[in-house]
Amino acid sequence: MIGTGSAFPRHSYNSCYAIKNNGGLMLVDAGGGNGIFNAINDSGIKFADIHHIFITHTHTDHILGAVWLIRGIINMSKDGENCGSLHVYGNSSVCNALRVICQLTFLASDYALFTKNVELVEIAEESSLTINDTLIECFDVYSKNVAQTGFRMTFDCGEKLACLGDESLTEDNLKKIKGCDTLICGAFCRYEDKEIYKPYEKHHHTVRDVAILAEKAKVKNLVLVHSEDDNLENRQELYRAEASKYYSGNVFIPVDGGRLVF
Ligand SMILES: [Zn+2]
Numbered sequence: 001m002i003g004t005g006s007a008f009p010r011h012s013y014n015s016c017y018a019i020k021n022n023g024g025l026m027l028v029d030a031g032g033g034n035g036i037f038n039a040i041n042d043s044g045i046k047f048a049d050i051h052h053i054f055i056t057h058t059h060t061d062h063i064l065g066a067v068w069l070i071r072g073i074i075n076m077s078k079d080g081e082n083c084g085s086l087h088v089y090g091n092s093s094v095c096n097a098l099r100v101i102c103q104l105t106f107l108a109s110d111y112a113l114f115t116k117n118v119e120l121v122e123i124a125e126e127s128s129l130t131i132n133d134t135l136i137e138c139f140d141v142y143s144k145n146v147a148q149t150g151f152r153m154t155f156d157c158g159e160k161l162a163c164l165g166d167e168s169l170t171e172d173n174l175k176k177i178k179g180c181d182t183l184i185c186g187a188f189c190r191y192e193d194k195e196i197y198k199p200y201e202k203h204h205h206t207v208r209d210v211a212i213l214a215e216k217a218k219v220k221n222l223v224l225v226h227s228e229d230d231n232l233e234n235r236q237e238l239y240r241a242e243a244s245k246y247y248s249g250n251v252f253i254p255v256d257g258g259r260l261v262f
Contacts, residue, residue: 001254002039003031004225007061012256013039014061015226024132027053030065042257052131055090056165057148058097074113087119091149095120142172144203166226168205169213183219186226190242207239211247223252
């Protein structure tokens with residue numbers, strides 16, 4: 001877990017994480033800026049090992065870190081380092097936004113290296129791809145405010161992991177995670193703190209809301225991210241206590257740099 005914070009974190013980095021399988025890494029989202037470099041270092045990940053980045057949607061707290069990673073690989077290439085290609089996966093809005101932002105904000109000579117080192121892979125709704133020999137089935141998470149892509153990932157052992165970007169598990173996307181063992185999704189705050197953080201105004205949901213549906217979906221492992229970070233020391237304990245009232249599986253409330261093994 002590279003970052004676990006929401007769009008405006010105060011004590012953490014924006015939610016993004018790396019999934020390691022078959023010896024390869026896939027980054028899911030990149031947070032909102034060049035803090036991504038420190039965040040990946042703190043997570044024990046080498047920048048040179050990142051060749052696949054899945055961006056769920058165009059919001060600043062998910063996509064702008066990717067602009068810096070693209071700039072990073074262009075710099076390595078200019079320095080003559082053999083860094084391999086960077087494959088960035090996203091829906092058409094994500095690919096267009098990255099192309100335009102990089103073109104408008106990079107030196108022309110750097111942007112010229114974009115196509116040489118970076119492959120933007122546009123994901124169609126309900127399509128699948130293979131990354132690090134692993135099947136990734138993409139789907140619309142039915143976010144209310146932006147086109148957002150989630151995915152199911154099937155590992156060699158048969159276990160399935162689903163990721164919903166910063167969207168919570170909802171009645172709308174519940175069927176998309178059918179049969180999945182592990183779910184990583186957003187939970188903005190505890191239900192009892194809803195008046196403080198106002199999650200529903202931001203199209204987000206609470207730990208309780210997600211826990212109720214996760215029980216219905218029978219997922220074994222529930223990983224909650226994209227949360228308020230006012231009380232990081234106690235967040236794990238408090239969120240787990242609320243989730244366990246409604247959900248009988250394993251609850252993971254990670255911190256930045258934390259490592260989860262399933
Ligand atoms: Zn977000």
